Amino acid sequence: MFADLQLKQKEYFYRGETKDLEFRLKQLDKLYEVLKANEDLFFDALAKDLNKSKDEAYVTEMMLLYQEINHTKKHLEEWMKPEKVKTAISHTGSQGYIQHEPYGVSLIIAPWNYPVQLAFAPLIGAVSAGNCAVVKPSELTPNVSRAITNVINNHFPKEYIHAVEGAVEESQALLDLPFDYIFFTGSVAVGKKVMEAASKRLTPLTLELGGKSPVIVDKEAKIDVAAKRIAFGKFLNAGQTCVAPDYLLVHQEVKHEFLAALNKEIQRFKKDKINKGKYVRIVSERHFERLVSFLDEGETLIGGGYSEAALRINPTVLQNVALDSPLMEEEIFGPILPIFTYEKIEEVYAMVRERPNPLALYVFTENKDLADQVLENLSFGGGCVNDTVMHLATPHLPFGGVGESGMGAYHGFESFAAFSHRKSILKQTTKFDLAVRYKQNKFTTSVLRKLVE
Ligand code: NAD
Numbered sequence: 019m020f021a022d023l024q025l026k027q028k029e030y031f032y033r034g035e036t037k038d039l040e041f042r043l044k045q046l047d048k049l050y051e052v053l054k055a056n057e058d059l060f061f062d063a064l065a066k067d068l069n070k071s072k073d074e075a076y077v078t079e080m081m082l083l084y085q086e087i088n089h090t091k092k093h094l095e096e097w098m099k100p101e102k103v104k105t106a107i108s109h110t111g112s113q114g115y116i117q118h119e120p121y122g123v124s125l126i127i128a129p130w131n132y133p134v135q136l137a138f139a140p141l142i143g144a145v146s147a148g149n150c151a152v153v154k155p156s157e158l159t160p161n162v163s164r165a166i167t168n169v170i171n172n173h174f175p176k177e178y179i180h181a182v183e184g185a186v187e188e189s190q191a192l193l194d195l196p197f198d199y200i201f202f203t204g205s206v207a208v209g210k211k212v213m214e215a216a217s218k219r220l221t222p223l224t225l226e227l228g229g230k231s232p233v234i235v236d237k238e239a240k241i242d243v244a245a246k247r248i249a250f251g252k253f254l255n256a257g258q259t260c261v262a263p264d265y266l267l268v269h270q271e272v273k274h275e276f277l278a279a280l281n282k283e284i285q286r287f288k289k290d291k292i293n294k295g296k297y298v299r300i301v302s303e304r305h306f307e308r309l310v311s312f313l314d315e316g317e318t319l320i321g322g323g324y325s326e327a328a329l330r331i332n333p334t335v336l337q338n339v340a341l342d343s344p345l346m347e348e349e350i351f352g353p354i355l356p357i358f359t360y361e362k363i364e365e366v367y368a369m370v371r372e373r374p375n376p377l378a379l380y381v382f383t384e385n386k387d388l389a390d391q392v393l394e395n396l397s398f399g400g401g402c403v404n405d406t407v408m409h410l411a412t413p414h415l416p417f418g419g420v421g422e423s424g425m426g427a428y429h430g431f432e433s434f435a436a437f438s439h440r441k442s443i444l445k446q447t448t449k450f451d452l453a454v455r456y457k458q459n460k461f462t463t464s465v466l467r468k469l470v471e
Contacts, residue, residue, distance in 0.1 A: 019188065020191055027180070030150060045178075049145065053084070053138065054084075060165055071296040097431060100115040116441065120437065121438070124197060125154070125195075126140045127201070128204075131259060137166050140201045145179070151179050152180050154182055155181065157184060158302055194215070196221075201436065206423075225419070227377065227422065229375070229377045230265060230349055232264065232265055233248055233251075233263035234382065235269060235382045237269040237272050238384045245280040248283075251407040253287055258300070284321065288332075300331060305352070312344065312354050313336075315340070316356055321353075322334050336356045363388065367396060374421055375419070375420045381403055399419035
């Protein structure tokens with residue numbers, strides 16, 4: 019289905035133009051201009067597919083892309099320079115370098131929840147590293163998918179960067195082709211299939227997946243700040259955020275105070291977003307029904323309402339949810355927050371360790387030792403102390419998962435690194451030759467032992 023496209027890109031890649039610094043910078047400029055010029059097109063598409071307001075779309079989709087492009091342009095020349103390394107005594111006379119070389123033709127498969135950002139952010143990495151790329155946006159946000167495809171295909175040559183629309187069948191057809199790199203963002207279940215497909219050719223890949231990200235509220239937390247930032251991270255995009263707090267572990271001594279503060283934030287959110295028609299909707303009827311079924315799995319403390327016609331689920335907090343219920347076994351990916359209490363931090367460790375390593379983890383506390391202890395004791399992709407979600411919005415931190423929440427990372431330098439192979443080169447002198455290398459005997463061994471051990 020796409021074999022010709024992949025082949026044409028490969029031929030173009032071998033012409034070498036994409037490797038040049040000036041070429042890469044020019045393409046990044048062009049990408050910036052094209053995104054800016056088509057902002058309204060993306061805003062309209064995001065409103066149609068997700069009821070995402072312009073302001074939310076700017077902050078969560080476009081802004082990050084502009085930041086990433088600016089940061090990349092500023093540092094690219096430095097990143098591209100061969101990295102000089104030290105020389106071992108056994109290699110006297112030679113010099114070691116690490117050269118970042120583009121993989122070649124890369125495949126980017128994107129999800130629907132931040133459909134613009136998650137298609138273009140990896141593309142910035144692919145371009146900066148000197149690759150060609152095929153981008154496949156998600157079929158669940160069809161207006162955005164069309165907008166991405168039109169914008170890319172109207173402004174870039176097919177043999178360099180191209181977007182194709184499609185669902186599972188198209189995605190699988192792409193995965194069957196000999197791409198040099200695969201960058202996948204999506205669910206754990208599909209991530210496993212992508213890795214299986216990649217394993218046939220041992221294609222290197224990045225998997226940006228999901229999972230159940232816990233948020234811990236300690237008794238020494240600033241409760242009002244915690245409630246505000248947790249509500250922000252959870253109800254943004256109606257909870258359809260890979261790093262949204264999935265479940266809440268609150269110290270039993272502050273549960274009531276925290277719930278009161280959270281309720282205040284939810285009421286404010288209703289006034290600012292829901293009542294003004296600016297609340298993001300659930301992406302499809304199938305996703306909506308799944309989330310509605312979760313509402314019966316606990317006792318409602320806040321919210322619980324929904325509208326099938328608008329595919330809207332109000333911000334909801336539940337308690338007494340069974341740990342083996344689907345709500346606690348699947349990633350929620352919606353505006354429903356189950357709450358649990360703990361007395362000792364070890365209970366938190368046990369609960370988090372029972373589940374696959376989360377993509378994100380958040381801890382709210384003024385107790386620095388406790389925060390450090392949590393960071394030390396639990397494995398997760400990345401996270402925040404006294405905040406949610408914000409760690410992903412900076413080009414200075416690698417963003418990615420660990421274990422089931424993914425492998426590899428991107429953003430800033432890490433995007434460039436993700437799409438590059440680190441090639442080790444030893445440049446050897448011809449001015450002299452160390453004889454010990456060719457002659458192995460007792461004497462040379464004793465000399466080498468002295469030098470090395
Ligand atoms: P998904 O895995 O269903 O789909 C992602 C992409 O894969 C889409 O383009 C889709 O067309 C394609 N696809 C679907 N089934 C496929 C198959 N069998 N074979 C090949 N390709 C297939 O994910 P989604 O529902 O679009 O996104 C939600 C998930 O993505 C959540 O789990 C969320 O946590 C995760 N996510 C992760 C990040 C991150 O950066 N780590 C960001 C956003 C979303």
